[in-house]
Amino acid sequence: MSTLREYLSHKRAALLARRAAPGAGPVPLRAHVTAEGRSGVRRIRIRDFQIISDSGPDFAGYDLGPGSPELQAGVLGSCVTHIFLIKAAELDVPIDSLAVDVQAEYDPRAQQPDSTDIPVYPQNFRYEVRLSSPASDEELARLHAEVERVCPILNLIRNPQEISGSVTRVDAAPR
Numbered sequence: 001m002s003t004l005r006e007y008l009s010h011k012r013a014a015l016l017a018r019r020a021a022p023g024a025g026p027v028p029l030r031a032h033v034t035a036e037g038r039s040g041v042r043r044i045r046i047r048d049f050q051i052i053s054d055s056g057p058d059f060a061g062y063d064l065g066p067g068s069p070e071l072q073a074g075v076l077g078s079c080v081t082h083i084f085l086i087k088a089a090e091l092d093v094p095i096d097s098l099a100v101d102v103q104a105e106y107d108p109r110a111q112q113p114d115s116t117d118i119p120v121y122p123q124n125f126r127y128e129v130r131l132s133s134p135a136s137d138e139e140l141a142r143l144h145a146e147v148e149r150v151c152p153i154l155n156l157i158r159n160p161q162e163i164s165g166s167v168t169r170v171d172a173a174p175r
Helices: 004-020 068-091 137-150 152-158
Strands: 032-035 042-046 049-053 097-105 123-132
Touching: 004 068, 049 068, 068 097, 068 123, 068 137, 068 152, 137 152
Parallel strands: none
Antiparallel strands: 032 042, 042 049, 097 123
16 A cells, blocks of 8 residues: 555655756646536636536536636645645655645625625635644644745735736627
């Protein structure tokens, strides 16, 4: 049976090999999202993977997948978890188990025209890491500080980036 500690030794070897390789520069990130005909389900395609995003029945959805704000909480949890693994491997901190719970709030009333005082984005993100490790409290504090310093999604939420958008008409004529 493979353990998380064994995985961390493989992760450390991969991390060291990646660092020794010549730098390739920025990696392009791409996602393609379509709205399905009768259901409005959003099909997210990233590389060879698909994720379904949907609304609950109270918002004309079929509850076939998480909504976008829920996906954001999941993405944060996934990133924090992965960076904990990377940094544990790098710092040689043994971990026997690792779980991350993320919570946030989103108020759909923000989409109403008269609700200008309600943020239109999820807010009050917080996470709790539960781990089992023989490492000292000081080692775990250093590990956590490193995760906080380099976790891409955690830092994106804390320090939002400018996003540009455009609309391109494809085949339907205007009404």
